[in-house]
Amino acid sequence: MSANRDKAGRPIVVVTGMGMVTSLGAGKADNWAKLTAGQSGIREITRFGTQGLKTRIAGTVDFMDVEPFSSAALSSRLAETAAEEAIAESGIGARGDFPGPLFLAVPPIEVEWPHRQELAAASGANDTVTYDDLLRAGATGRFNAMHRRFMFGSVATDLAERFGTKGSPISLSTACASGASAIQLGVEAIRRGETDAALCIGSDGSVNAESLIRFSLLSALSVHNDPPEAASKPFAKNRDGFVMAEGAGALVLESLESATARGAKILGVVAGCGEKADSFHRTRSSPDGKPIIGCIASGLEDAGLAPDDIDYVNAHGTGTPENDKMEYLGMTTVFGERMKRIPISSNKSMIGHTLSAAGAVEAVVTLLTLAHQRIPPTINFDVPDPGIELDVVPHKARDASMRHAISNSFGFGGQNVSLVLSREPS
Amino acid sequence: MAEARSAWITGIGIVSCLGEGIDAHWDGLNAASPQADTTTFAPYIVHPLSPLELDKQIPKKGDQRQMEPWQRIGTYAAGLALDSAGVKGQADILSHMDMIVAAGGGERDASVDSIVMSGLPKAADPDAYLNERLMSDLRPTLFLAQLSNLLAGNISIVHGVTGSSRTFMGEEAAGVDAVRIALSRIAGGQSDIALVGGAHNGERKDLLMLYEFGGFNQKDRFAPVWDRGSAGGFALGSLGAFLVLESPEHARARGAKPFAALRTVLSDNVKRAPGSVTRTLGRMWDSLAPRIDPAHVAVMSGATGASPATVEERDFLAGHPDIAVRAPGSHVGHAPEPQFPFNVALAAVAVSRGNLFPPADTTGVERPMDRSVKQVVVTGVGHWRGEGMALVEPAA
Structure with missing residues (x-):
């Protein structure tokens, strides 16, 4: 068996370029510094009037110049910024000539x-x-x-034209798991041998009045408006909903063989992808946790790893009462007693829930966590929930020795995806 | 690249203005007299859905209420496909069945939108007015009926398909790529059985508006798609189409009978310029040509009537004057996301029956086919982007 293949004989898929934008700033360096400093990007909304709304805060990206403004245009700009960074770091292809397909997680496009x-x-x-x-x-x-x-394919077409990706660009939605699904589709294409590289992006710039009101009407959002930076409280007893946010994460995926052949620096490995749909309810998880458990277990199986191999979990951790409870149930079922000691943190405590982008943004942060051997904290964890016994790395970043990590993403419509990410090819 | 294995098409679920199911469609297409509604949305033309008895595929009223029409159409068609494949209710199979849905979404509440649009110009504080109206007038569950991935979510809930669930967006190209990737995963050993398709409600003014921005709607005069000329448009159709694709091994093991085999799906996204669609279709055809038997092949065209894509497809077809062409869009209208899965379904029926329905065209693009049909090439050209082609053959 070649060193370029995994235990199942498939091409090993590595990451050779990453980029990100969040409400904390543009670029990995800036984001990493702020995330490990426990800084929040959540702020009062100034993009539109919030008179009469229960929630008046979000993790908006307000530093991009987008004209004429629309959520689609901002999503496109965010994706482009993250992809520029990822492709530049990877050094792959030529300018405007990316040698592989595009998989884009993007919010459904609407006239506003x-x-x-x-x-x-x-x-x-x-x-x-x-x-x-x-x-x-x-x-x-x-x-x-x-x-x-306002075509659903418009953002992907913008990006395909700009970066010269090959073939038909895929725009996809698996709700709040979309970013992780984009990565999974890229991994699968490389494993099938269809391509040596794929550009996988999750982007979301959809904080507008109607989007916010829709989530608000479902009682999904935190109403802890003051101070904004304290609103997102994953795993805490006083958690009261998620905070909408914007951002983008981009990853250049490549077969290990192709990356090695061109001397690219390997930033990490996508060792496995797990997914499982839930048929229980449109917005709630099955109370027995089976779909989440099946999702995580299938990710581990796909990676050829055992629960004991996992050193860190990047939680979906939205801060809604329901999600965090169900994620805890799922994790403890898969990892047993050991789950109390596996560090698990939620980036959403600082950057909010970047929705369609979250899976990609958090995959980038997880790979940075593995690369730096340092875990960004879960902030706002002031009131522990006695029903959730987890080491959430509260308040302060922590150094740790880690080889393999899981990044979870769960979404409305019964969507569950878990990525298993490794520091280096094993 | 090594030649990929094919997948079998073991289930078909289709609904449109022609009715529901394979026989109703074959009968309707054989009648060769395309009809459309030219009055309800005049000057726009639509192909309204033939009424469905929703209870047959969506037994719980509560589920029906949680959906908007596009989701009901799709959930219904998905149920037909599962029935057709003989896997409805079989939890052991449905729990590992993969799903790729091509979806639009965003069905608006037109009366709420009208109230807000009418009130905004007069409001002292427009932002406050918008917030107040939306907070009080939007149904909380409307969001879930609008979200693109909630057709797949409803199929999981109603039919128990839970292996995986992915939703592709992006008009016509989403339909092509959903079928392409479902086939690639099966051929590549990443999946055994998949439900793939989509749904569209064409009886919506908000959608007509979206296409009207670009001048893509056919107005005033209904004609078959080939007869709409160089300024032609499409007539939206309400339509749902799902396929069950399966590895031959998986199908054999459960004794399933295939309609046909899906051999190849190609897709591309070339920057549109005069002639680009003609060239792209030509290139795709050339790559399939070594497998094609010119004496027994037919083309199931996704032509929509919208210019210039349909005119350019006609130019491509003119290079193959001996091959019989049919454009079901003349009969059922244009439903961007599910059109390609729908035409793959009709191709599979044609292959399984060995014949084609008669032409419904006076321009000469569609001609009678007196030989048996053994292969069908399906085309799918997006009205503004995305090109696709598939080859459907007998299951070996």
């Missing part, structure tokens, strides 16, 4: 309120405005650019 208002105004309707009026405005041809902008 400012655009509806613009169309309504253009229609000349003066009292009751209906879709017939918007259709009439649309038929003038003056809003041609909105067609491309």
Whole structure:
């Protein structure tokens, strides 16, 4: 068996480039410094008026220049920024000529309120405005650019054109597991031998009034507005929901063989991917935890590792009462008594829940954690939950010796994905 | 690359304006008289869904209420596909069945949108007004009926498909890539059995608006897709299509009978310029050509009527004048995400029956086929991006 193949005889998939943007800043260096300092990127929302809303905070990315603004345009810009960093670090291909496919996790694209208002105004309707009026405005041809902008495939097409990825770019959604699914699709394509490299990105710039209100109506969001940086409280007893956030994570995946042949620096390994769908409920996990357990177990099996091999868990850890309880149940079932001693931390305590991007952003942070042998903390862990006995690495970053880690991502619609990430090829 | 193994198509679930199931579709297509609704959304033309008895595939009213039409259409079609494959209710198979759904989403509540749009210009504080209205008028569960991945979520809940669940977005290309990746995973040994497809509700003004921005809607005059000319558009259709794809070993082990084999799916995304669609389809055809038997092959075209994609596809087909072509879109309308799985399903039916339905076209693109059909090439060209092609053959 070649050294370039795993125990199952498949090409080993390594990471040769990574990039990220969050509310803490652009780039890995800046983010890593702030994450290990326990800094929060959560702030009061200034992008739109929050009058009358229960939640007025988010981890927005406000330092990008996007014109004309839309969630799709911001998602595109965030993805582009993260991908630039990842491709530059990897040194793969040539400028505008990435030698592999694109897998993009992106929020569902929608026409937004400012655009509806613009169309309504253009229609000349003066009292009751209906879709017939918007259709009439649309038929003038003056809003041609909105067609491309609001196609579901628009962000992926932007990126495919910019980076010259090969073949049909995939836009995907597995809700809050999307970023991890993008990585999984890349891993699978490389393992099948279809490509030597893949560009996997998760991006989300969808903090707008309606998106926030939708989550708010499902009682999913923290209403701890003051101070904003204390709102996201994963695993704490007083956790009261997640904090919406924006960001992007990008990874250049490559077969070990291809990376070695071109002398690329190997930043880590995607050793395994587990997934399992849950048929219990649209927003809640099966109370027996079986889908989460099956997901983590299948990730370990895919990686050819045993529970004892795992040294760190990057939690989904959203800070909703439900998620953190179910994640705890799943982890303790798979890891048993040892789970009390495995460090598990939630990046979301600092950067919030970057939704479609989270799986990719947190995979990047997990690989940085392995590379630096240092664990970013779970902040805001002031009131431990007696029902959740975990070492959440509270408040302060910690040095640790780690070879293998798990990054969990779970989402509405019964989506569960666990990535098993390793420091170096074994 | 080594030649990949094929997957068997062992289940088909289709619903459209022609009805539900294989026989209703074959009968409707054989009637060769495409119809559409030219009045309800005039000047726009749509192909409305033939009414479904939802209880047959979505037994719980509570589940039906949690969905918007596009999700009901898809969950219903998925149930038909599972029935057709003989795996409905078989938990041991469904629990490892993989799922890839091609989805749009975002079905709006038109009355809420209208209230907000009407009130915003008069509001003293527009932001406060928007927040207040949305907080009080949006149904909390509407979000779940809009989320793209919640068609897959509903299929997991209603039918128990839980091996894996992935949703691809991106109009026509999403449908092509969903089928392509499901096939690649099976051929590559990463999956044994997969449910793949999508759903679309074409009876929506918010969607008509989206396509109207780019001038893609056919207006005023209904005609078969080949007869809409160089300024032609598409007529949206309500449609659901799911396939059960399976490795031959897995299908044999459970005694499943295949409709056909899905041999190859190709997809690309070339930057559109005059002639680019014609060239891309030509290149894809050339790569399939060594396997194609010109005497017994037909083309199941995904042509939508929208210019310039359909005009360019017609130019490509003109290079193969002896091959019979059918465009089901004339009959069922255009449903971006599920169109390609739908046409793969019809291709499988044609291969399994050895014949094709008659032409429904007066321009000469579609011609009668008097020889038996042994292979079908399926095309899928996106109205603004994405090109796909598949080869369906008899299951060996």
